[in-house]
Amino acid sequence: MSSGTLYIRDSRTSEEYVIPIRRNVVSAMDFKRIKAPAAGADRADQVAGGLRVHDPGLQNTTVVETGISFSDHEKGVLLFRGYTLEQLWDSDFEDMLHLLVWGGYPTALQKKELSRKLAEEMAMVPKSVHRTIATLPRTTSPLPLMLAGLSACLAYAPESIPASTKPDLYQSNSREVDRAIIRTVAAYAVVFGLVNCHRRGIPFAQPSRDKPYLENLFQIAGLVNPTTGLPDLTKISCFRRFAMLNADHGMALSVFSALVTASSLTDPISCVITAIGAAFGPLHFGATESANLALREIGTPEKVPNFIEEVKQGKRRLFGYGHRSYKGVDPRVAPIRSILKDLDTSSNSLLKVAERIEQVASADDYFKSRGLYPNADFYGNFVFTGIGFEPDMIPAAMMAQRIMGVMAHWREYMCKSLQESVRYRRVSDLEYV
Numbered sequence: 001m002s003s004g005t006l007y008i009r010d011s012r013t014s015e016e017y018v019i020p021i022r023r024n025v026v027s028a029m030d031f032k033r034i035k036a037p038a039a040g041a042d043r044a045d046q047v048a049g050g051l052r053v054h055d056p057g058l059q060n061t062t063v064v065e066t067g068i069s070f071s072d073h074e075k076g077v078l079l080f081r082g083y084t085l086e087q088l089w090d091s092d093f094e095d096m097l098h099l100l101v102w103g104g105y106p107t108a109l110q111k112k113e114l115s116r117k118l119a120e121e122m123a124m125v126p127k128s129v130h131r132t133i134a135t136l137p138r139t140t141s142p143l144p145l146m147l148a149g150l151s152a153c154l155a156y157a158p159e160s161i162p163a164s165t166k167p168d169l170y171q172s173n174s175r176e177v178d179r180a181i182i183r184t185v186a187a188y189a190v191v192f193g194l195v196n197c198h199r200r201g202i203p204f205a206q207p208s209r210d211k212p213y214l215e216n217l218f219q220i221a222g223l224v225n226p227t228t229g230l231p232d233l234t235k236i237s238c239f240r241r242f243a244m245l246n247a248d249h250g251m252a253l254s255v256f257s258a259l260v261t262a263s264s265l266t267d268p269i270s271c272v273i274t275a276i277g278a279a280f281g282p283l284h285f286g287a288t289e290s291a292n293l294a295l296r297e298i299g300t301p302e303k304v305p306n307f308i309e310e311v312k313q314g315k316r317r318l319f320g321y322g323h324r325s326y327k328g329v330d331p332r333v334a335p336i337r338s339i340l341k342d343l344d345t346s347s348n349s350l351l352k353v354a355e356r357i358e359q360v361a362s363a364d365d366y367f368k369s370r371g372l373y374p375n376a377d378f379y380g381n382f383v384f385t386g387i388g389f390e391p392d393m394i395p396a397a398m399m400a401q402r403i404m405g406v407m408a409h410w411r412e413y414m415c416k417s418l419q420e421s422v423r424y425r426r427v428s429d430l431e432y433v
Helices: 028-033 093-102 108-123 127-134 142-155 174-200 213-220 233-246 253-262 268-279 286-298 301-312 333-343 349-362 365-369 376-387 391-416
Strands: 004-009 016-021 069-072 077-080
Touching: 016 028, 077 093, 093 108, 093 174, 093 213, 093 233, 093 391, 108 174, 108 213, 127 142, 127 174, 142 174, 142 268, 142 391, 174 213, 174 268, 174 391, 213 233, 233 333, 233 376, 233 391, 253 268, 253 391, 268 391, 286 301, 286 349, 286 376, 286 391, 301 349, 333 376, 349 365, 349 376, 376 391
Parallel strands: none
Antiparallel strands: 004 016, 069 077
16 A cells, blocks of 8 residues: 555654655655754754755655656566566667657657657757867767767757746747757767767768668767678667666666756756766766776686675775665666677676676675675676777767656656646647657
8 A cells, every 4th residue: 555644743842743645655845844842952953844854865765756667676677658678678769769758659650750850850960069079189088078069059059048038938838848859869869979989080970861860879970880881780779778778767866967957947958968967977877887997907707706805895896786776686687688698798808707796796695685786887888888889988878878768857847847747648649840
């Protein structure tokens, strides 16, 4: 039973309070009624708002009510709009984007139209954005390059900034919201492609209006066969399937950061800029890159036992192990292993180091007692390097997938601000204009 009543008796005042439980949640605002004695000497007791809930790191606090995704670490369940991973495994990027953002799996016509609009918007990114990225050092981290490119995109679309044009721009017109989402997803793809090409010193290829989103993404990022000039379809498939796992993960840091920015009713590109800044940290998408760096430092499987001992002693950190949401096995790991088989990474020496780490850790009481197991970051880095990304481009590549969830939450927030929840809109009413 997810609803009920919480009975509280404050020992400081002997006052009793009745707080409703709805969907296994109590509202923090209900605790404002619980006040300390007025005669208390401690300044903290004199807070006019009453009793506060202290939750560092938001470890047990809900901030939105959403139907976008759901995870249950005890049962190893991960759902997107009620669909399981198995049901979505063959879905394309356009399918998932439509499902998460607009709440329903697209018809063939809707999918084709969405693909066309994304390609058109990609082709419309100004050349000045290209020049902005080209002026920066190729040897720098992808993070400042991505931020500069996205900022340039925003600079050439000032009409999309509510404070400079119309404060309720995204609350007064849901079609404007949809248009902004498509423009943002397309802009991110182009900036990502430009950054990858710039850092590798290769020419940027223009997107094609006739190609699906991921094929265009690989083409413009220079992830092509040098002989044919075409993307490897197996690698696209592997990226697509990893995107299924990574499309959304609730209030992960990147989405939460984007929503904090969205709370001032700002544009989606600004929200993505916030999200990618958070994503590059070593405790978020940067953990995948950090895991790769740690494996390189270890070097060989023979050095793993000594490394594990240093982790247990607090001298080293094992990135990619354990997860805030999953206190057991991360349900995304098994699908990632299947992706790695298709990439044929069996000869990868670092993968052998990773497998040795799991072997040693799984037999160690230190890890077992703490419920520490490999998460998606631990083996995920081999998917991206197997596709052809440099390790430091992995966070940006992961955001090219998570942008689906970021945009879904941004739209849901904007719609709810006008009492227009996406869950109650008819999918057939969606327009791409």
